[in-house]
Amino acid sequence: MEKLKPKLFSVLKHYSKEQLIKDIIAGIIVAIIALPLSIALAIASGVNPERGLYTAIIAGFFISFLGGSRVQIGGPTAAFVVIIYGIIEQHGVNGLIIATIMAGILLIIMGLLRFGSLIKFIPYTITTGFTSGIAVGIFAGQIKDFLGLKMGSVPSEFIEKMKSYGEHISTINGSALLIGVISLLILIFWPKITDKIPGSLIAVIVTTILVKFMGMHVNTIGSVYGELSSQLPTPQVPDFSFKVIKSLISPAFTIALLAGIESLLSCVVSDGMIGSKHRSNMELIAQGVGNIFSSLFGGLPATGAIARTAANVKNGGRTPISGMVHSITLLLILLILMPLAALIPMPTLAAILIMVAYNMSEWRVFVDLVKSAPKSDIIVLVATFLLTVIFDLVVAIEIGIVLAAFLFMKRMADVTDIKGWKYLEEEDYDEDNDPENISLKKVPKHTLVYEINGPMFFGAADKFMDITNESERKIKVIILRMRSVPAMDATGLHTLQKVEKICKKKHITLLFSHVQEQPLSVMEKSGFYQEIGEANFCSSIDDALEKAAMIQSV
Template sequence: MPRNHRHSYVFPMPGSALLNAWREGYTLSTLKRDVMAGLTIGVVAVPLSMALAIATGVPPQHGLYTAIVAGAVIALTGGSRFNISGPTAAFVVILFPIVAQHGLGGLLIATLMAGAILVALGLSRLGSLIQYVPYPVILGFTAGIGVVIALLQLPDFLGLSDVSLGDSTLHNLVLIGQALPSLSMAEISVGLITLAALVTWPRLKTPVPAPLVGLAVGTLAATLLLWGGIEVDTIASRFRWEFEGESGTGIPPFAPSFTAPWHFPGADGTPLEINFALIQSLLGPALAIALLAAIESLLCAVVADGLTRTRHDPNAELIGQGLGNLVVPFFGGITATAALARTATNIKSGAFSPIAAVVHSLVVLLAVVALAGLLGFVPMAALAALLFIIAWNMSEARHFIHTLKSAPASDVWVLVICFALTVIFDMVIAVAVGIGLAAALFIRRMAQLTQTQRLATPTTGVDFPPEVALYKISGPLFFGAAEKAIATLRAIDHNVRIVVLDMRDVPSLDTTAMVALDALRRELGEQGVGVIFVGLQPRMALKIKRAGMHREVGKLTVVSQLTHAERVARRWLSNAS
């Protein structure tokens, strides 16, 4: 098709971020910047990836595999130069129930489905639509996610024994309460020491990442307790692995290998059987995963653009995120999306291109292969403390409270409902209801903008005969406002023979409004009353013509100015007499 065709389709270019960086001039100096930034982010990503995988309900290596595989694939195929992708806290609330119901295999299949949806969104060029998700919806479910993440960490932080959390927040609270007598002061001590290090270290303004320092301090504290004969739960004591006849504890010291997602175990420990019932049960969670991944990744890209004065390609970024989530399940990785904190650190560390994200993936790979044994010593209470910090940052408590105090009542209700649904039920319900509520409120507000009023003809500067009633319609005529706007026109005086509708301030007209106008025209036509539309935009006038409204009952015409309407009205009245 010609390039200047108004309806031509421009195919989104996967990897546009990498191409743009290359076109700007990629030199040895910029490569050095990317390598240094990648090293920094890789060090941060190792503990975060493990902690978020455990919070999701899967062994820690699956979070590391996500950072390795998805982090590199998304960087090379996405549309943002600085996004760092991997497991994120936002997905814990969605993924944890999937693991509880369908096991790791179900989670990987849901991730695969979400990846396909993301690619479809990108190819359909729907990336720009994500910006229309209202802020109260986003804030509501992110704050709810923070609360749920913190709740899920309480058993490890307190050292509670025999607590098997499920996908119900209220039930989990009951289980935690019942297990409180089994709390361990040793675990609490390790958690508090780690938490103190995580809170105080950033104030020193050193380049060493706080998560690395916090987990190192927590691991040292746990080691001292172990030397003293006090047992502390660690990654090595919690998790076991088997691979090609070998087995061990903690994290397997191997690079991720290709395995079909359906070969991983379900909730009962056996490989999943792919059938329609499974796909149907995972479709809702997959849609929620795709929507949240799109929102989080594109918001992250917008923030990165603001920090670097660059521009991302939202559709290419969605395709990149989709490809990453399509590939990563075949290597044992879980759902991935862009992580705001890691992206901001990437930028502050001097990154120039997506190569920094690839280096970050290589650093995580090196940690898995060379340091798996050391990572096994990390205590579970220390990881719980790290997730407490992540949950607090994600909750945006200050913004939440400020919005409650200052926002309109309707937005406050959306915020509270999304928050409550996320905490009490799950993200799938929260996202669906939140966006539905926001859409309903938007429709209501837009409908309030649409008004119909009768004008006194002398005020218009046009000398209409007394048998003519002039009405002015202002605002969009769509399904939410059409009936309200047109209802006024049904109560006309008995002496009115012509109704003139001034529609110069109507920017849009949908099918519902067309049906309502046609019904009104028929009613007036049966009473012998003609209708004149004034100032319809060309595309709306074409809709009127295509609908064939002028060929049926009653008189109807479309003119551009009130003066034209006056001449038509006088001619109709003259012919009638």
Template sequence: MRDILPVPFTPKLFTVLREGYGIAQLRTDALAGLTVAIVALPLAMALGIASGASPDKGLVTAVVAGFLISALGGSRTQIGGPTGAFVVVVFNIIAEHGYDGLVLATLMAGAILLVAGYARLGSLIKFIPHPVVTGFTAGIAVIIAATQVKDFLGLRMAAVPADFLPKLAAYADAIGTIDLATLGVGAAALGIIIVLRRTAPKVPGFLVAVVAAALAVSLLGLPVDTVGSRFPDIPSGLPAPHIPALDLDKVTSVLPAAFTIAFLAGIEALLSAVVADGMTGYRHRSNQELVGQGAANLASALFGGLPATGAIARTATNIRAGGRTPVSGMFHALFLLLFMAFGTKLMGYIPMAALAAILFMVAWGMSEYERLLRIRAMPGGDRVVLLLTFALTVLVDLTVAIGVGVTLASLMFMERMSRTVAVTVREVETEDAAQRDDLPPGVEVFRITGPFFFGVASDLVETLRRMGQPPRVIILRLREVPLLDASGVEGIKEFVAMAHRHGAAVIFSNVQPEPAQVLRRNGLGPRSGKVRFAPDYAAALAMASAEHTEPS
């Protein structure tokens, strides 16, 4: 991997410019940026509409956030903008707090991401359990697909319920109102995308599909809903930046939504950066990537845009088109801005059914169906976490799904870890077996192997309880304990207190530096008078012998 020794909090753009940037690379990046912009144009519009906003909001996000994610991020090839993962979250925030609430939540999420980046939390994202990520991603895919049924079929419905099951029931009631012209346009667009992906993957299928659908509707005079009929006043260019009103009550009400946006943006951006690393051989800077994402979401909110993050499919398109520096992502944003400035009227001819077809393909790509098909090969606990996260995402709420999924996965991990930690009684082997032949009378040895945390802390106390008559001296061998958490310390403190109540002295043997520091801070250090410390097992035996021979 290249970029082995990254400079902390330095955008990759600066690194690229320091390395030397020539005309040849500029030409390659410009072509890659144009390619990505062609893919992103219909997708950004579709995501803006699916989120409950308007197509121009998606484009504004792709321009403003896309430019800054590339310019300030920690990846050479990351392409940013609106993504499918935010559709459900954004839609619910707009429904509950209005669009001004969404803008405020996005602004706050940007600030949260900045803090997370400078606090070096980027590396922690990798500890989100994979079954949780797969479950909520697949759940979002199902919800996105469900929201597009009305536009794809041309159903005549007064309103579409927000919840999944009532939505399906409403579709069933309106199934007799299918518009064949709309269905034909949507099916044709979907067919074009699928065929081009299989036969000519380098051709921008999304753009070809919407152009073909728009031409067919215009030339044939088909009575189908279009972007222009749904959104007749699409502005051209970028709006003026505006700071949202920072009302305390509003801030408090949208704070949970802001954390959800920041969490999703962080996860998807870093996942996308990892994918890009695998395709290019470079190495991203996770903390700087969060900083770039934070700045991009702050700016997107100031221009009235949507939340943004790294987009895996667009990033992969950029790399395949030859993009190797952040400049290609910046070009992608500039080309989109040109499309907004001079092509707004043409966008109005795009049929809504064609955008629904694009979102069906987005949902299919998000579903990770290959992993779902291999669910039987997963451990039982991982299957439960994945299916529960998926079900809660679809039927309840994304935030609840992530919280429950992460909590359940963490508890399962702790249970597995507890099985790897051993508390051995009367361990008689020594680092130097020649130093002793047997334990002195009245001396007992406990050997702990593995990280000592709250899942196993009670085992130590329970082992002492089961001994009946405690010994005069207890040696606690801690050489193979690399980690000691707060609950582990409490378990050891309870163990020491119980030993003292029964008249037993306690000796800690060969404590590693980090656990020793934790013990010292919690009143169990060498000067506490409660325990004695030995540098190794031989010294602990000598202390135990001396302790045993001292008069009580």
């Protein structure tokens, strides 16, 4: 069983001075990458810029300190932007804090119950659908600042948002658009020059200097949000009631699910990069603790950030120390340099988030899935995407999972079938021209053999009732061969009970062949096994056929 022990305590046993230096350098570089991104994500979420840094500092530290990965970098991510914006609009910042604490508690419970491995059962089509939907939502949210539109608050709903942009399109600020385009060009082409210094930092420096010294009329963080605080807030417990908690259960569950999926996905990616193996359940606990403390200090929901984790690995980070250095570096920047952040142009942050949206959209993967995936998967993919864009992430995930479950059950029902064996003694039977005769055994007269393939569950229950419809023949024995039935639910059992009653009414003996462990356990617990009788359960089809022949001779 997987250990519930932070990776930090394991790697320190063989820690060296050389690795410490590499971890410190990697942590500082990742902090530089995280600085503009954390501020931009906070603004896109509808909160003050400082809250993004609080999240990266507090949550990032605990995720590294307690996490199950050697190199995970925690902090705010684009995946949460849409849901945070919606929670704040409906429940305010206090509601966001409560929802994040609840999500943290859920994550800890998931880790303690060792649910880490269950996250992989979320269908790929759902994660791709809502990720692409989030990307569209983030892009749409940046249009106002990128174009410098003069308008009030932006509606949270996608359709209303686009209508509002259309109504104010004539208020485009040329200077803002120019700064946005310059920023976007830097973000696109700078990585082709070097990846040692992040393009987002260069874009921030260049455009801040242009706006400041050329006197351009462009909104900056300071002009929109006023003076920025350079201190960490004191922890505060939010006001809450049962009614508030009840209303936030669904958003809290979505935050927890998103944090779990994204953090473990990041762990899997980083494992492949460094040849390590993460502890998924410990990672969930660390994510939970990180989110609880982040919210208490005024931060946002946090999770493992794939891009920052990859940057950590590429720059030499190999232990959780680098993630802790990243948090400490951001804390020093907050305390010393935060007032300078007020000079950053809003179109620059919008451009940074547009690039984030493009990178997370995975539009090529989306198109490939639409071209090559089965129709049921395409339905789930497109439905989740549209629901995320038009409504919200909570609705998209709930309906997406339910839809995927129903389509999966239909697919399982489609592959479950019942095959009846033929009488080899029939006068018109041509053994030489029967392509299946090699696999068939001699079936005694007045005996029917049915081989069931696939799970016996409620989605396929109707198929089993055909077993007893052979009324025109003088059937004395029916054999159900169940070697290919891996599982059975209550509905499948109920169907067998109905078959048994019909057989008893028609004076037909019901035999079972090669019943696997799980279906047999279900039968024993319900008393069905005892009702049929141990003697009527055969270990192989040969034994069942022999017993059928004996019954005929009596």
